[in-house]
Amino acid sequence: MEAAVSNGRLEVSCGNKIPKSTPCPRPVPGEASGGCSFDGAQITLIPIADAAHLVHGPIACLGNSWESRGSLSSGPELSAYGFTTDLGEQDIIFGGEQKLHESIRYIVSRFAPPAVFVYTTCVTALTGEDIEGVCKAESERLGTPIIPVNSPGFVGSKNLGTRLAGDVLFQQVIGTTEPEQTTSHDVNLIGEYNIAGEMWHIERLMQQTGMSILSRITGDGRFREVGWAHRAKVNMVVCSRALLGLAVQMERKYSIPYFEGSFYGARETSYSLRQMAYLTGDRDVERRVDKLAAREEMRLSLELEPYRKQLKGKRAVLYTGGVKSWSVITALQELGIKVVGVGTNKSTAEDVSRIAARIGDDAEYIPEGGARQILKTVRSRKADMVIAGGRNMYMALKEQVPFVDINQERHKAYAGYDGLLSLAKQLVHTLQHPVWGLAAKLAPWEEETEFAD
Amino acid sequence: MSERLNIVDHNQLFRQEKYVRQREGKRAFEAPCSPEEVTSTLEYTKTTEYKDKNFARTAVVVNPAKACQPLGAVMAALGFEKTLPFIHGSQGCTAYFRSHLARHFKEPVPAVSTSMTEDAAVFGGMRNLIDGIENCIALYQPQMIAVCTTCMAEVIGDDLSAFLANARQEGALPEDMPVPFANTPSFSGSHITGYDAMLRSVLETLYNKSGRTPQPGHELKLNVLLGFEGYTGNFAEMRRILELFGVPYTILGDHSSNFDSGATGEYSYYYGGTPLEDVPKAADAAGTLAIQQHSLRKTLGYIKRTWGQQLSSISTPLGIRATDRLLEEISRLSGIEIPEALKQERARILDAMMDSHTYLHGKRVAMAGDPDMLIGLIGFCLELGMEPVHIVCSNGDRKFEKEAELLLKSSPYGTEATVHCGQDLWHMRSLLFEDPVDLAIGSSHLKFAAKEANIPLLRVGFPIFDRHHLHRYPIIGYQGALNLLTQFVNTILDVMEEQAPDHSFDLVR
Ligand code: SF4
Numbered sequence: 001m002e003a004a005v006s007n008g009r010l011e012v013s014c015g016n017k018i019p020k021s022t023p024c025p026r027p028v029p030g031e032a033s034g035g036c037s038f039d040g041a042q043i044t045l046i047p048i049a050d051a052a053h054l055v056h057g058p059i060a061c062l063g064n065s066w067e068s069r070g071s072l073s074s075g076p077e078l079s080a081y082g083f084t085t086d087l088g089e090q091d092i093i094f095g096g097e098q099k100l101h102e103s104i105r106y107i108v109s110r111f112a113p114p115a116v117f118v119y120t121t122c123v124t125a126l127t128g129e130d131i132e133g134v135c136k137a138e139s140e141r142l143g144t145p146i147i148p149v150n151s152p153g154f155v156g157s158k159n160l161g162t163r164l165a166g167d168v169l170f171q172q173v174i175g176t177t178e179p180e181q182t183t184s185h186d187v188n189l190i191g192e193y194n195i196a197g198e199m200w201h202i203e204r205l206m207q208q209t210g211m212s213i214l215s216r217i218t219g220d221g222r223f224r225e226v227g228w229a230h231r232a233k234v235n236m237v238v239c240s241r242a243l244l245g246l247a248v249q250m251e252r253k254y255s256i257p258y259f260e261g262s263f264y265g266a267r268e269t270s271y272s273l274r275q276m277a278y279l280t281g282d283r284d285v286e287r288r289v290d291k292l293a294a295r296e297e298m299r300l301s302l303e304l305e306p307y308r309k310q311l312k313g314k315r316a317v318l319y320t321g322g323v324k325s326w327s328v329i330t331a332l333q334e335l336g337i338k339v340v341g342v343g344t345n346k347s348t349a350e351d352v353s354r355i356a357a358r359i360g361d362d363a364e365y366i367p368e369g370g371a372r373q374i375l376k377t378v379r380s381r382k383a384d385m386v387i388a389g390g391r392n393m394y395m396a397l398k399e400q401v402p403f404v405d406i407n408q409e410r411h412k413a414y415a416g417y418d419g420l421l422s423l424a425k426q427l428v429h430t431l432q433h434p435v436w437g438l439a440a441k442l443a444p445w446e447e448e449t450e451f452a453d
Numbered sequence: 454m455s456e457r458l459n460i461v462d463h464n465q466l467f468r469q470e471k472y473v474r475q476r477e478g479k480r481a482f483e484a485p486c487s488p489e490e491v492t493s494t495l496e497y498t499k500t501t502e503y504k505d506k507n508f509a510r511t512a513v514v515v516n517p518a519k520a521c522q523p524l525g526a527v528m529a530a531l532g533f534e535k536t537l538p539f540i541h542g543s544q545g546c547t548a549y550f551r552s553h554l555a556r557h558f559k560e561p562v563p564a565v566s567t568s569m570t571e572d573a574a575v576f577g578g579m580r581n582l583i584d585g586i587e588n589c590i591a592l593y594q595p596q597m598i599a600v601c602t603t604c605m606a607e608v609i610g611d612d613l614s615a616f617l618a619n620a621r622q623e624g625a626l627p628e629d630m631p632v633p634f635a636n637t638p639s640f641s642g643s644h645i646t647g648y649d650a651m652l653r654s655v656l657e658t659l660y661n662k663s664g665r666t667p668q669p670g671h672e673l674k675l676n677v678l679l680g681f682e683g684y685t686g687n688f689a690e691m692r693r694i695l696e697l698f699g700v701p702y703t704i705l706g707d708h709s710s711n712f713d714s715g716a717t718g719e720y721s722y723y724y725g726g727t728p729l730e731d732v733p734k735a736a737d738a739a740g741t742l743a744i745q746q747h748s749l750r751k752t753l754g755y756i757k758r759t760w761g762q763q764l765s766s767i768s769t770p771l772g773i774r775a776t777d778r779l780l781e782e783i784s785r786l787s788g789i790e791i792p793e794a795l796k797q798e799r800a801r802i803l804d805a806m807m808d809s810h811t812y813l814h815g816k817r818v819a820m821a822g823d824p825d826m827l828i829g830l831i832g833f834c835l836e837l838g839m840e841p842v843h844i845v846c847s848n849g850d851r852k853f854e855k856e857a858e859l860l861l862k863s864s865p866y867g868t869e870a871t872v873h874c875g876q877d878l879w880h881m882r883s884l885l886f887e888d889p890v891d892l893a894i895g896s897s898h899l900k901f902a903a904k905e906a907n908i909p910l911l912r913v914g915f916p917i918f919d920r921h922h923l924h925r926y927p928i929i930g931y932q933g934a935l936n937l938l939t940q941f942v943n944t945i946l947d948v949m950e951e952q953a954p955d956h957s958f959d960l961v962r
Contacts, residue, residue: 027544027568029581030588036545054513058604060521060639064549067898072463074476080901081879086514089641092608102512110506122543122605123640126574154543154574154605197463200472207475372592375720391552395561398720411462425460439716 027157036153038121039065040161040242043408045117045149045168047193047218048226049073052113054083056100056131057121058092061153070408071193071219074200078113092127097134104138104146114223115145115173125152145223147172162242169217169226170249177227179214185280186214188232188256190247191240192263194219195408198415202263205296205416209288211276217246230254234279236261236272239327241351263415264324265331266297296417304335307424312336314431315381319343319366319374319388320406326354328387328406331414335424339363341377343388375399385431400439402430499886507883508876515879518821518847518898520916521639522647523601524550525681525748527564529651530599532706534726536655537595538564541582541611542603546639557683557916558712558924563722565589569605578606579616586632587625593722597659597729600634601651607638631729633658643848645748645823648681652706653752656732660759663733669762671737675702675786676762678752680745680825683915683924685713690927691744694780697794700787703731703738713925736760740786744770744779744929747824747853768856769825770929771937772833773803779930795931802931802938806837809942812962814838816945817869821845821881821895822914824853829929830894830913831857833937835864839892842869843884849874878902892945909944913937 027033035043038061046053055062066082073079085103087096100118107116120131135146151164187206192199199219206212215221215229235247235258247258257279261272270293277289315338318328329339341364342355352365364377374392377383378401386396389407396403404426406414414423466472497503523540527550530538540547547566554562567573567581586598600613613634620626635650677691688709695702710725735741740763741756743749749766757764763786770779776799780791816839820830827846834841841861846853854874861867873880878898885893885906893903896914903910912920913928927933946962953959 027566027570028588029567029569029585030539030565031568031592032551032563033544033547033566033568035548036543039545039548058521058638058640059514059517059519059643060523060546060549060604063517063520063639064524064546064553066516067901072467082514082516084514084517085512086517087640089638092604092640099512106510106513122545122574122603123608126605126608152543153545154570156570157544197467197472200467200475204471204475391548391555392561394555394559395720398561398714398716398718400716400718411464412460413463413466422460429460439718 035158035161036122037151037155037157037161037164038119038153040158040163041149041151041165041168042119042161043158043193044162044165044218044243046079047071047073047216048115048117048221048223049079050076050114051079051223052081052083052107052111052116053079053119054085054103054107054116055119055121056085056087056096056103056124056129057119058087058123059084061119061121062086070195070410072195072197072200073220076222078111081111083107087123092123095127095129096124097129100129100131100134101138104134105142108138108142108144108146113144115147117147117149117168119149120152122153125150125154145172145176159242162240163245166243166246169229170246173223173226174250175227175230175254177224179225179228179231182214182231183212184233184282185211185285186232187211187234187236187276187280188215188217188229189213189219190217190235190237190258191243192216192219192238193408196411196413198263198413198419201413201416201418205269205273205292206276209273209277209292210282210285211273211280217243230256232256233281234258234276236276238262238272239264239324262327262330263419264327265334266300266417266420267334268327268330269293269416269420270297300417300421303421304424307421307428308336310428310431311424313338314385314427315340315383317341317366317374317378317381317383317386317388318406319386319392324406326351326358329355329358331420331423332387333358334420335427337427340381340383341366341374343374375401385427400436402433402436404430498883501887504883504887507880514877516877516882516898516901518845518878518881518896519643520553521546521604521644522637522642522650523603523639524553525644525647525649526599526601526635526637526651527554527562528644528681528708529648529655529706530564530601531562531711532652532708532726533597533599533655533732534728535594535596535723536726537589537593537598537722539567539585539589539598539600540564540603541567541578541585541600541613542569542605544568546603553916554712556918558685559921560712560714561720563593565593567606574605574609577609578611579619582611582613582616583620583623583625586620590627590630595630595723597631597633597655599651599655600632601637601647602635603637604639607636607640631658631662645681645825645848649749649751652678652749653755656705656735656752657755657759659729659732660736665733665736667736667760667762669737669760670739672734672739673701673787674735674738675700675783676735676738676741676756677702677704678706678741678743678745678749679704680743680748681823681915682708682745683917684926684928685709686925686927687929687933690930690932693932694795694930695783697792698783698787698789699792700783700789703727703735705732705735705741736762738762740765742782742786743767745825747849768832769829770933771826771829772836772934773799773806773931774836775829775832776930776934798931802935805935805938809938810838812942812945815840816892817842817890818892818894819843819845819881819885819890819908820893821847821878821899824849826914828853828856828860831860831867831870833934834894835860835866837938837941838866840866840869842871842888842890843881844870844872845876845878845881845884846872846874847877882906892941909948911941911944913940 062084135148139146214232262268277286385402527538544566551562567585633654635654637647714724743766746766765782882902897918
């Protein structure tokens, strides 16, 4: 990756501006669209597992979305509960603030969470509910932090919501608690959501080299640990450009250096670990990382051998949001797969240039636009499979195209060295499944007609 | 082969000791209270005292069991040929509707949004609507666009009919393209109200456009309405029954092919649905039969007032008596006798019920779901000698409550039941602990409470995210009764087997 050291300080080629300066692209009316800012904020904060998450609005926003995340928690499950004020017509007319007061009090008295996040939605933003006022009053009254998240759906895309959630953490959570102890090898992971337990893999690797995670922001996170994130030595922004702003702000305020990295693929994993170790400034740790990386890569390459043979030269279309569109490419390339089409949905100019650095002009760049676009690329580039998120799965299957799910709902962890092995196995299994052969063959009566012709 | 095919998923992987130990390290700072305190608090939440506090709660909803109006409107729109659901509001809700329906049916779901943003919120969403219509026609070539609103558009008070008129004037919307629309704010009603509002609007729009006057009874046909229907199999079963009768029919709002299409090698946005030209003709039918009532109130009102034909509405025909009722109604409306084949089927299902009755008899059940479905389920449970105990209906009203209570009173097995309208699944959890039951029936969302209370869950209703293909099997009619019966009794047998001591691990049950 393009990190470089100048004047003894790390510079990351893509991220020295707070990304607010490049606005997220506007959604186009009349197209199939992705999630809203509320969704983005919710997805970012919900992995803080011991907090309560209360959605202030009508049933729409929560009723269709609760309990559908794939972030795992190793302990508390409170964030899996769906809390909403479920505003009705009367509340819209006369105001829902009282209901919000009561809801917060009920949640705090019955569930005793360390904090409550309160989300604005389109309706409560429009009717001008004083959510910040209510949260402030209740925080004081109850002695529990009640944190307003002002990210109603209409302000923009999911990415923007993620960014706004980062601001909320920076302004209202980080710096509010102190860790019991710190070491000189403490790292924060930012934007790693512990999908299918991926973070636990990474954590194990880090532990083996003597590094530890101080705050998980936010996969398998706890409210208190996010609060002491300012005491870390290094910030790693994992595959989430939208949270880059948080890292930049933390660097300014707390002088914590940061870098962007990914754990998809052995190369990226080794790179990320090395970068972390380098930034902690401890040569011993660096040496241990080198050893670990060498050992793991060696082991992995042996274990991957049989799968690589089968995957070599296979052509894939990758359609996933933003940063993942380039970070997964490396992993696929290590397996010998050729990426012939890649989604640029939610990607920034930097993302696109990174994609280009990896695959050049060989592949087709698929802009937003959903189903048709992806399928067109699959056909024109003769792809063997589609790797994308759940919403695009069913239409790929209609076209009898092998599909591997890479987004939030999957149950298999693909990060780290072991993750790459799982991914390789998954890809081989998917491609080899007998159903594709069955579907590709004509039905017997169709064959006969051909014969008769 | 099998070793090679074993990719451990997170269930198995993280049970390995190294990961377990790693996670334990985390406990140190997450909750400042002791494990004993956690256990005792958990126990407290299972007490009657806690239940009373829980039921005194009014402000917050914990674990809702309903979705919002536009979700239902999308389903209604997909019941018609080449129809694109078009949602006026900001984009997030639309993404939710698509994934919600996709997760239940395991099918792609076309639906677009006007993607309103901040300036639309201030100046109104007319520009978004007009541009959106232009774009979606270019991209998706629909034959009809079914527009519904979200709560956001409702709050700023966007006037759909004026906007659509402007769109036509500007030429963005072709003169002859039908555009039914419905106001579906999510701050009132639920997905079933939204379904109703959109279906009604589609019927009215297409009918008015045809410029006809109704001639009820002119055609010896039946109109059939299934309502907010999560089972594609129910459409097939309904068709089979009508075909056995030999009654010509039109299903008004048939989304079954859109939610159950083949993997042909080519993806299309539209897979069937009721042909648009069938709607105006439906006004001439001999009668209309609806197998949901609570989710079709406005639509049925419209048909009665405007088309003036014979009308019959029953709750979801689950079980024997409700199916009898269905057949009688078809027979009454069409004037055709109940076919012999169905009579034989009835006897066969009764036989199956007798075979299984000892295992189900006396089992106490809790259930949550939509009103029409619950009425059907209560009826079937009573026939099976099961005792409904807790009935939670988030989107039920007084009318439903009365109907349910009347039905429960009709059988000695129903005397213990209480009906809870407007309550959520956290209320249900309290009920399950305070007065435990043997079985829970409901959507996937109920699985958390059921698991905690250690009660097997029979997945019936909408949404079912975590089991495959259930929606392809009918649950209505005699055949549907058999399917439910099979699921019910075998779940109970599974549980018995799991818990069986060595001396009763029987071969024959
Ligand atoms: S767009 Fe607005 S109303 Fe819709 S889900 Fe997002 S926040 Fe809720």
